Amino acid sequence: MPKSKPRVAFFEFTDCEGCQLQVANLGLSLLELTKVVDIVNFREIMSEQGKNYDVLVVEGSISSKHDEERLRAIAAKAKVIVALGACATTGGVNNLKNLKSLEEQKKSVYGNVIDPVPDALPTRAIDEIVKVDYYIHGCPIYGPEFLKVMECILLGKPYKVPQYPVCVECKQNENICVYEKGLFCLGPVTRAGCNSWLPNYGNVCVGCRGLIDNPAANAQKDILEKYGLTVDEILEKFSLYCAGKKDRAKYEKEIKK
Amino acid sequence: MKKKSKNKDVKIDVHYLTRVEGHGDITVDVKEGVIKDCRFKVIESARFFETMLCGRLIYEAQHLTSRICGICSCGHSLASIKAAEDAIGVRPHDDTILLRKLLLFSEQMDSHVLHAFILVAPDLLGVGSIFPLVKTHRSVIEMALRMKKLSDFAGEVLAGRHTHPISFVIGGLTKMPDLDRLKNLYAMMIEARSDFDKTLKLFKKLEFPSFERKAQYVALSNDQEYAFYDGHINVNGASLIEAQNYLSIIKEEVRDYSSAKFVSVNNAPYMVGALARFNLNGDQLNKTARAAAKYLGLNRPCYNTFMNTVAQVVEWGHCLEESILILKRILKEGLNDKNVLVTPFPRREEWPIRTRPGRGVGAVEVPRGILFHDYTVSDNGVVTQANCIIPTNQNINNLEADMRKIVPEIIDKQSEKEMTLTLEMLARAYDPCISCSTHVLDVRFV
Numbered sequence: 001m002p003k004s005k006p007r008v009a010f011f012e013f014t015d016c017e018g019c020q021l022q023v024a025n026l027g028l029s030l031l032e033l034t035k036v037v038d039i040v041n042f043r044e045i046m047s048e049q050g051k052n053y054d055v056l057v058v059e060g061s062i063s064s065k066h067d068e069e070r071l072r073a074i075a076a077k078a079k080v081i082v083a084l085g086a087c088a089t090t091g092g093v094n095n096l097k098n099l100k101s102l103e104e105q106k107k108s109v110y111g112n113v114i115d116p117v118p119d120a121l122p123t124r125a126i127d128e129i130v131k132v133d134y135y136i137h138g139c140p141i142y143g144p145e146f147l148k149v150m151e152c153i154l155l156g157k158p159y160k161v162p163q164y165p166v167c168v169e170c171k172q173n174e175n176i177c178v179y180e181k182g183l184f185c186l187g188p189v190t191r192a193g194c195n196s197w198l199p200n201y202g203n204v205c206v207g208c209r210g211l212i213d214n215p216a217a218n219a220q221k222d223i224l225e226k227y228g229l230t231v232d233e234i235l236e237k238f239s240l241y242c243a244g245k246k247d248r249a250k251y252e253k254e255i256k257k
Numbered sequence: 258m259k260k261k262s263k264n265k266d267v268k269i270d271v272h273y274l275t276r277v278e279g280h281g282d283i284t285v286d287v288k289e290g291v292i293k294d295c296r297f298k299v300i301e302s303a304r305f306f307e308t309m310l311c312g313r314l315i316y317e318a319q320h321l322t323s324r325i326c327g328i329c330s331c332g333h334s335l336a337s338i339k340a341a342e343d344a345i346g347v348r349p350h351d352d353t354i355l356l357r358k359l360l361l362f363s364e365q366m367d368s369h370v371l372h373a374f375i376l377v378a379p380d381l382l383g384v385g386s387i388f389p390l391v392k393t394h395r396s397v398i399e400m401a402l403r404m405k406k407l408s409d410f411a412g413e414v415l416a417g418r419h420t421h422p423i424s425f426v427i428g429g430l431t432k433m434p435d436l437d438r439l440k441n442l443y444a445m446m447i448e449a450r451s452d453f454d455k456t457l458k459l460f461k462k463l464e465f466p467s468f469e470r471k472a473q474y475v476a477l478s479n480d481q482e483y484a485f486y487d488g489h490i491n492v493n494g495a496s497l498i499e500a501q502n503y504l505s506i507i508k509e510e511v512r513d514y515s516s517a518k519f520v521s522v523n524n525a526p527y528m529v530g531a532l533a534r535f536n537l538n539g540d541q542l543n544k545t546a547r548a549a550a551k552y553l554g555l556n557r558p559c560y561n562t563f564m565n566t567v568a569q570v571v572e573w574g575h576c577l578e579e580s581i582l583i584l585k586r587i588l589k590e591g592l593n594d595k596n597v598l599v600t601p602f603p604r605r606e607e608w609p610i611r612t613r614p615g616r617g618v619g620a621v622e623v624p625r626g627i628l629f630h631d632y633t634v635s636d637n638g639v640v641t642q643a644n645c646i647i648p649t650n651q652n653i654n655n656l657e658a659d660m661r662k663i664v665p666e667i668i669d670k671q672s673e674k675e676m677t678l679t680l681e682m683l684a685r686a687y688d689p690c691i692s693c694s695t696h697v698l699d700v701r702f703v
Contacts, residue, residue, distance in 0.1 A: 014304060018327020018420040024375075025409055025419075027402040031391060039388065063304070093324050096309035105308040110518075114511045140327065140420045183602055201417035201424040202431030203601050206320065240317065 006154070009041035009053035010084075011074055013060030013067045014094055014123070018140045019085030020059050026143055033147070036154060055080045055153060058126050061087040061094045065119040068129055075130040080153055083126045084146075086139035086241060090210045093139065094123040095243035125244060134159050139208035139241065142194045162192040163213055166205050167220035170196035178204050179227040184237045188220035188229075207241045211250050265290050265668055269677050281689060283680050285664060295660045297653055297684060299517035307643040315341050315634045316427060316602050322630065322645070323421045326690055328371070330421045331364040331412065332623030333630070335486070336645075340630040341427050343501075343617025345638070346609050350596035353429045358486050359583050360415045360425060361621065362576035365485065367408030367419060368624035369531070369569040372688045373460070374401035377566045380682050381463040397459060400452050404573075407449050411580070414438040429599035433592060443584040446577060453574050457549055460570050465563040466679060470662045472560065472655050473527035476534040477622050483534070483541040483575060485622040491537050492522060500620035503629050507646060519654045520646065526654035529626025530687065531568035532559060546575035562659050565686045569624075608638060616642075625649055625688050652687045659683055 010020055020042070023030065040050025056078035062068050075081055086092035097105065102122060106115060126132055134149050152159040166187040170177075173196050178185035186207035187199065198205050212218050219231050235242060235251055242251065267287040286294035306325055310318060322337040323330040335357055342349065349357075374397070375387050384390060390398050412419025415434050424431045477488030478497065489497040490506065498506055509518045521527070535542075536558045539550065550556070550571045555564055600607075615634040620627060626648030633642035660680060667676055 016324055016327040016330070018324075018330060021327045021420055024371075025405065027406055028399075031398075031402075034388065034391075042386075093309065093321060094304060096321075097305045100308060105305045108308060109305060110511045114513045139324065140418075181600065182604065183600065197417065198423050200432075202598075203417075203423050203426070240321065 005036060005038045006055055007038045007040045007050060007053040008055040008057060009050065009074075009078075010039070010043070010057045010059065011041065011070075012043070013058070013071065013087075014063040015060030015085065015087040015092070017059065019087075019136075019138075022140050022143050023084075023146055026147070029143075029147060033150060037150070053078060055082065057082045057084050058088050059084040061091045062121075062124045062126065062129055063094060063097075064117070064121055068121070068124075071126065071129055080133050081126075081130060082134040082136065082149065082153070083132045084136050085141050086137060086208050086210070088126045089132075089135045089137050090241065090247060091123045091125045091244040092208070093240060095245075096240070098122045099239075099243055123244075125246065128245065135161055137161065137191060137209035138194055142197065145193055163218065164192050165212055165218070165220045166190045166192050166194065166196050166199075166209075167223055168192055169194070170199045170205075172196075173200055175199045177223065179223065179229075184234060186234060186238050186242075188223045189215040189231055189234060206238055207247075209241075210244070211242065211247050213250070215250060267664075267668060267673055267676065269673065269680065271677060271681060281684070283660075283677075283684060285660065285676075285680065287664065287668065290668070292661060292664055295657060295664060296514060297656050297660070299515045299653065307645060310632075310640050310643040313640055314602075315345060315632065315638050315640055318632065318640060318643075319426055320421075325645070325647075327420045328368055328690060329364060329623045329625070329628075331360050331416065331419065331425075332621055332628055333645075334422050334425055335361060336619040336621040336623070336628045336630040337632075338425065338427055339619030339621065340617045340632045341619070341634070343619060344615045344632050344634045345427075345617070347428045349428055352592050352596045354486070355583055355587065356415060356430065356434070356592075356597070357425065359580055360412070360422065361485050361623075362580045362583075363408045363411035363415065364419065365576045365624050366573050366580075367405060367412070368688070369573045370401055370404045370408070372624075373456075373566050373569055373573075374398075374404075376688070377682075377685060378463070380678070380685070381465070400455060404449065404452050404456075407445050410445065411442055414442050426599060426601045429597045431599065431601050433594055433597060436588070436591075439584060439587060443581070443588060446581050446584065449577060453545075453549075453577060456570060456573070457552055460553055460567060465561070465567065466682065467561065468563060468659075468663055468666070468683075469560045470562070470659055471558075472562075472658070473522055473525055474533040474536045474558075475522060475527050475529050475627060475651070476537045477620060477627055478538050482579075483538050483543075488620075488622075490620070490627070492527075494537055500629070501618045503618065503620065503631075503646070507629075507651075509646070509650075515653075517650050517653060520651045521654055526658045527651065528562070528655045528687075529648050529651045530565055531572050531624075532562070532565040533626060534622060535559070535568040535571065542571070542575050543578050545578045546571050549574045562683060563686045565688070569688070605638075623648060625690055626651060647690070649687070649689045652689065656684060656687055656689075 040053050083089045136149050149159045169192045183204050185204040187205040189211050190207040191209040191212050215231050269285040271283040282298040284296045319334050319337045323334045325333050379386050416425050417423030473493050475492050477484040478491035479488035506522050508521050539557045553567050555567045619630045629646040631644040632640050635641050
């Protein structure tokens with residue numbers, strides 16, 4: 001990082017902009033952050049547009065030729081690339097679109113006569129196109145993790161995404177195990193880092209942060225044993241966030257083999 | 258006499274309008290004083306949400322559709338839940354409805370503050386974003402952030418978080434809000450009254466562009482209250498239609514230059530959102546909001562689109578006082594867990610017995626206007642058809658009509674740069690949410 005304040009630019013592609021909103025919602029913390037970085041591009045909340053930047057924060061997944069070209073162009077100017085939120089890190093819920101024929105979906109949406117989205121492509125995560133240096137997972141992201149990652153960037157050190165399952169955090173939070181309530185939960189195979197947000201509020205983990213590396217080996221084994229489950233069985237139940245290329249590969253190579 | 262504009266050529270091309278949610282372009286092409294082209298193009302990539310929904314369990318619909326929009330994910334959740342409940346025959350308890358209204362109020366407040374202070378106010382103060390205002394108007398920005406924090410906290414207390422709420426599901430909540438935190442929320446809301454007073458003084462000083470075009474206005478209305486959560490579709494104050502029959506009056510069309518569909522009523526554009534609600538239901542606002550409207554010079558009916566932001570400020574006050582009333586009641590009478598708590602994924606044998614063929618419609622007033630979710634559900638609980646009509650889509654047609662009226666009015670008075678800003682401000686007045694609008698997808702899956 002240069003000695004002067006690093007310049008940070010936010011760009012978004014196909015998504016709901018909820019993750020940038022989590023950043024905007026940091027409120028006073030965001031104002032504090034602007035003491036050490038210059039935010040030069042954040043279209044959702046500002047008209048000024050800086051042409052140069054050091055840190056590029058990308059939100060959203062890539063789902064058209066235009067998206068792909070634009071991402072390559074803005075990435076070429078950046079020293080550090082951050083993928084912000086599930087759509088950027090794994091493709092997020094947008095991956096569900098890839099499970100069906102794009103042509104059929106276009107026809108069912110816009111009819112047979114006009115195609116207003118001729119350059120639409122299947123959904124891809126950011127790192128299927130450019131190299132990503134920092135990953136901030138989640139749908140939406142967890143605000144405190146964003147600040148942690150920014151700190152790492154400023155110090156020039158890597159950020160290690162937790163590779164243990166959500167169950168670890170859920171136990172620390174003393175939640176009643178979701179399986180105890182007769183429900184299925186992706187906690188045993190999903191990357192931690194969200195502080196077990198959904199189980200804390202009585203819902204089930206749906207795996208929005210993506211699968212841990214090597215789910216077959218690193219899953220929360222005691223939970224699986226206690227409830228007589230296999231990793232396979234849990235994953236069968238959910239595909240909301242696990243339809244992405246990387247997660248599918250993990251699932252197929254390491255679990256189905 | 259020959260007018261100057263007869264010869265004037267203007268070409269405006271705003272690529273990626275800023276300070277809005279999502280990607281949209283404004284294009285205006287005037288040749289020798291004649292408008293050749295005047296468009297608002299939605300260039301956000303299509304997301305195919307409704308096709309993604311088809312084939313999934315109805316109990317996943319809220320989770321998935323809240324991801325349509327990060328700003329109005331509570332509104333999408335509630336429209337989704339209402340549509341699902343209507344389709345499969347679930348009746349939530351009154352306590353649940355009370356909590357849903359509270360959540361919806363907090364989202365209106367959150368979105369309105371974001372729009373009025375962070376997205377619109379910089380235009381009126383002649384700067385490009387709130388960041389320069391941190392130096393020149395620090396106390397205003399701090400107040401806006403405080404007001405925003407209030408809604409964020411409300412979302413957290415009620416639903417776990419405001420963006421993509423966690424605990425609001427079909428039939429009720431998966432976790433009861435903590436009473437102590439509700440007490441904190443109540444105290445914060447009482448304190449926020451003084452921020453509302455300051456906001457009114459601030460907006461009284463701001464000058465909005467003058468412009469008038471009598472549009473059609475559409476909003477939910479009901480006898481009991483200023484409608485947000487429930488009601489019939491009110492068209493121009495002239496007719497009331499059941500929400501379930503929305504397709505009998507609302508028509509959609511595809512145009513080749515936009516990934517969002519264009520929507521009309523009576524073959525003409527119409528406006529939804531705070532100004533439409535105010536024009537149709539303004540007499541049902543509470544005392545605080547009525548006084549605020551009077552103070553800010555917002556009178557019914559108001560045909561100036563730019564005043565939509567003022568109507569949002571007025572609604573902020575309304576939602577604050579209504580929230581205070583609900584919280585007072587909850588803190589006094591308490592909530593019965595048994596009435597509210599449900600599981601997010603009931604077992605097959607616990608599913609409700611359907612009382613009607615499985616189609617349901619949920620209509621809710623979200624910050625930008627009326628939102629429809631419409632699902633058809635099979636006997637085994639799978640979504641077979643889905644349709645969502647989003648406020649921004651309903652407004653785009655009306656925005657283009659406004660643009661066609663305002664361009665000839667300003668063409669002789671403003672430079673191209675000034676015209677660009679005026680048109681940007683006009684688009685921003687609608688508070689467009691473009692991510693949302695690309696999901697207006699009518700799906701017929703066989």
